[in-house]
Amino acid sequence: MQDYLAQLADYGKILLRSDGSSLDGIFSTMESSRGEALRSARKALRLTQQQVADKIGVTRAAVGQWENDEPISFPNLKAVCEALGIDVVAAVSGKVVKAYSGAAIASREKAFVKPEIASSTPMDPELYDENxxxxxxxxxxxxxxxxxxxxxxxxxxxxxxxxxxxxxxxxxxxxxxxxxxxxxxxxxxxxxxxxxxxxxxxxxxxxxxxxxxxxxxxxxxxxxxxxxxxxxxxxxxxxxxxxxxxxxxxxxxxxxxxxxxxxxxxxxxxxxxxxxx
Structure with a gap:
């Protein structure tokens, strides 16, 4: 068990010091922050902050705060990324990437799963299940x-x-x-x-x-x-x-x-x- 946990920590250190070059070909468009990634995706769809807010049931002010890099809960981050049709993991890293189809997710997982570590699967239809x-x-x-x-x-x-x-x-x-x-x-x-x-x-x-x-x-x-x-x-x-x-x-x-x-x-x-x- 501890070997498995140590492996996660080692993988985390790679993520934290990565300049993004190791992710080339997976996440292609780099923005300067998570908030700016959300703003870029919204503007690309020609949506207002109010329209995004209406899609996910929050206030326009909340969307504005998230685009300014104010704290956002993971459920809200998933919801706004789904509304914008972008990948959750990429958005966290400040990148705008179109959400993967089910086939593309499976293909990406097969290529990038670390030993005993499963990669994230954004846009799962069951993502909002409380369990x-x-x-x-x-x-x-x-x-x-x-x-x-x-x-x-x-x-x-x-x-x-x-x-x-x-x-x-x-x-x-x-x-x-x-x-x-x-x-x-x-x-x-x-x-x-x-x-x-x-x-x-x-x-x-x-x-x-x-x-x-x-x-x-x-x-x-x-x-x-x-x-x-x-x-x-x-x-x-x-x-x-x-x-x-x-x-x-x-x-x-x-x-x-x-x-x-x-x-x-x-x-x-x-x-x-x-x-x-």
């Missing part, structure tokens, strides 16, 4: 890496959407909210060592003493030419939940030893980590 991942025996895989100067908050970075779908191990509970994190940072070493993957849940309510991931909001105003490209990584705090009050939470990390007090109004999501394998 989709359990029924398909898959688990979404997110990447976590070290913090950088694009995000002043947090102690780690987490991919905004899954980088791939992996086969669901028999030990994983039948819970659709569970996802796998392949991480390369060391803020919780030695409990969570670099390259050791672990599971988390978006449904389980964390309690004091548990390990958590707190996603935080941040200012996405980048200097000219400094907008990050490729996989969009969001700032998070990863560590042990030490305290929970009406106004903030306190998360501790091990390496280096530190405590982070995070105001609740800064937290966009708080997920429970199921512990290292």
């Amino acid at each position: 989709y991942f359990v029924k398909k025996s898959l688990v979404p895989v997110y990447m976590m890496s070290t913090i950088d100067n694009f995000a002043p908050n947090g102690n780690a970075l987490l991919s905004e959407a899954p980088v791939l779908l992996a086969p669901r191990h028999e030990s994983v509970p039948p819970d659709n909210s569970i996802y796998l994190i392949a991480q390369t940072n060391n803020v919780m070493e030695p409990i969570f060592e670099p390259n050791i993957s672990f599971y988390a849940s978006s449904r389980h309510t964390p309690i004091v003493g548990e390990y958590v991931i707190a996603q935080v909001s941040f200012d996405r105003t980048y200097a000219p030419g400094k907008r990050p490209t490729g996989i969009l990584l969001l700032p998070v705090y990863f560590g042990k939940l030490e305290e929970f009050t009406n106004s903030s939470i306190v998360i501790s990390q091990i390496n280096p030893k530190s405590h982070h007090t995070v105001p609740l109004n800064m937290i966009s999501a708080l997920h429970s980590v199921l512990g290292p394998e």
